[in-house]
Each structure stands twice: as structure tokens, then as C-alpha cells.
Amino acid sequence: MASGQERILRRRIRSIDATKKITRAMELIAASRIVRAQARVRAARPYSDKVTAVIANLASAGGEADHPLLREPAEVTKVAYVAIAADRGLCGGYNNNVLRATERAIAADAAEGRDYELVLSGRKALGYFRFRNYRIAAGFEGYSDQPSYADAQQVAMAATELFENGCQRVMLAYTQFHSMGNQSVAIVPFMPLDSGEFDDDDDAESSLGGPEGGYEFEPEPAVILERLLPRYAEARLYSALLESSASEHAARQRAMKAATDNAEELKTNLTRIMNRARQDAITTEIMEIVGGAEALAQTGGAVDLLSDTIEARTVDLFRARE
């Protein structure tokens, strides 16, 4: 025989409990996906390392072509941003951090008189910039959980197109994954490619460090470089997508853990309040019955009948507690 307040509290606790189960499930799913995403980041590394090494070898062997992707612009009037966020929310500040950083960078460019273009990856990125009425050159979504190389190629193609048509620089805004507990937003130059990266032979894998005799090429070094540089851009974008995806899962895992902990705490507090309310109700009711009985006893008569009633009522009340 729960009182009104008690019933309301009980309903709230049940609802919180249900929410807690959901957030706990999401936490566990995210945790398992981080591991997979990390494995994918690792699996992608050999390719980009080797592409970098081959480009370094080509460059040191005199294949240094005057490729647009390697040319530093004399003047920058328009910057393209590739912003990588998630398709889904419920991952703490993950989406907002990278999108705000992008917006700030655009504002900083605008202050210096540079125009912008946007290539967006992830539904949340599209929503964010569309709501704020930004001009969006291209948007891609639907793969942030598990980006494939084909997804990276799409985005890279859109970025390259902008780079070839009026943008002198392309920046890449994404979330770097350092470890389970440490991710950070980074906005790094994407195009033109940093030719300094290919000069440093220490970066190249030892097995790929240039041989003494120099290379034979088939076809011309310049032609190979022409084909290789877009691959390098794709590989870099792919690794940015993968790191972002790993970061997304890590952020979601943390957010859902916090939500689960909060639900647990709320539940404990509400249960305490509910028990107190029920105890109060029981005490009040007993007092009423005892008071009534005493009033009757003074008038004499039906005392036996009354004491039976009191007993039955008390049993009822204690049953209600269960």
C-alpha cells in the first residue's frame, strides 16, 4: 500500500535502472570497438610508412618533380578544411571539440582575409556546420564507426579537387589517438604535402633506406611520383579517419561510463529517499491506529475486535515493505 510519493519514486528508480542498463551496454560496446579500431590503426601503418619511404627514395634519387602537391603556395587566399567527426553523438565532447577547433581556425583565417571551403566527414560535422550556415563543399557520412580505405579515397578526392580549384592549402582537422585515456584535437596541414617529411631518411624504414647504387626506375621517376603522391594523401587521410574513429570510441566509452556511474548514484539516493518516505507513512498509520484504539478503549466495549484489526493492519503494512 505505497503512498503517492513512494510510487513516484519507485517509478523513477525503475526508469533510471533501465537507462543504466543501456549506458552500460554502450560502454562495453565502445570499449570492445576501441581495441578493434586500434588494431586497424596499426594495420594501416606499414602501408603509409612504406609509401613515405618510397617517396623519400624517389626524391633523393632525383625524382623531385614540380608536382602541385609538393609546391608551396606563394600566397594563400583560400583554405580548405577537412573536418572529421562522428556520425553519432553520446560521446562526450568528442564532436564538439574538433568542430569548434575547426570553426575557430576558419574564423582566424577570415580575420586575415582568407576564404574557406569545407569538406566534412561524419553526420555530426554536417549537422554542426549546416546549422551555422557555413558553405559546405562536400560531406560524407555513414562510416565513422569503421572507416574503410574506399571512404578515405572519397574524402581525399574531394579535398584534392578543392586543392586543384582555388584552395592553396588544405588543412586536416581530426582527433589524434595517443592512448586509451589520451586523445587530442589536431589541425595539421594536409596539402601541399610537407616535402620536409620525405627528406628525413631516419623516418624511412631501415630496409627501405636508399641503396648505394641508386635506383632503376620504370617508368620515369616523375611519372611514378605523380602516381604515388595521391596515394600518400589517401593513406594519410585514411590514418586520420582511423585515429578519429578510435578516439570516438574512446570518448564514447568514457562518456557512457560516466553516465552509468551517475545513474548508479542517482539510484542509491532515490532508493534512500523512497525508503524514508515509506517508513514515514507506516509510522504515521500505526500512530493513527493506536490513537484510534486508545480512544475506543476509553469508551470501553469492542476492544478485542479492535486489537485484531490492529494486528491485521500491521501485518499488511509490513508486507507492503517487501
Add this chain to the structure above:
Amino acid sequence: MQVELVSPEAVLFSGECSQVVTRTVDGDIAFLDHHAAFIGALDIGQTQLWASDGIVTLALNRGFVEVSNNVVTILSDAAYAADEIDVAAAQADLEAAQAAVAADADDDEAKTALAWAETRIAVATAD
């Protein structure tokens, strides 16, 4: 010599081989032990690796090959062994590409698709 076949998503093969045959844009080329340092751009075609446990034949959709210090590194966008190829899908691609080429003989994309489909079928039905 050591051979590594690497795609953007994973390392597909890594091991000792006695010989590697692949196709650059200028034609087929074979590498034996201690080949001179070499960098080449690969065309669509078959690549064969003489591994310790038999010859591995792969369909390669472009990429690059780098040889130095007795290590052959093949970087490929897509590489499939015979048992990974979906012959029915390749056949469908082949027919679509043939139709596209028939419709427009200058359609480079269709020609590429045609070559890729033919290569996959050739590898899948080799032995």
C-alpha cells in the same frame, strides 16, 4: 629474398620468396635474389610470388614495387589471391565493362574495369 605485400588496410603477405614476377606499366618484370635497386609503378595484372610453400598468384589492381637490399616491397591498392576472388562478381563486372567499352571505345574507366575483371577471372580460374 624478403617479400612484403602491403595494402592500405593490412599487410597481406610477408615472407621469403625465391622469385617475384609482376607487371609494371612498361611490362612484366621478374625479381630474383639481389636484384638491383628498383622502383616501379604497377599496372593491373597478375603477380606471382615463389614462396617457400608454393607459388602464390595474385590479381593486383595497380600499385608500386620497390626493391632494395634484397627486400621486395609491393604496395597495392587491391590484391586478391585466387581463393579470395568472387568469380561471379568479376564476371558481372566483366560484362558491364565490355558493354561500356562497346558503347564508348574511349571510355578509359571502362577499359580499366575491363582489365581488372579479366585479371581477376584469369587468376581465379588459373589452376
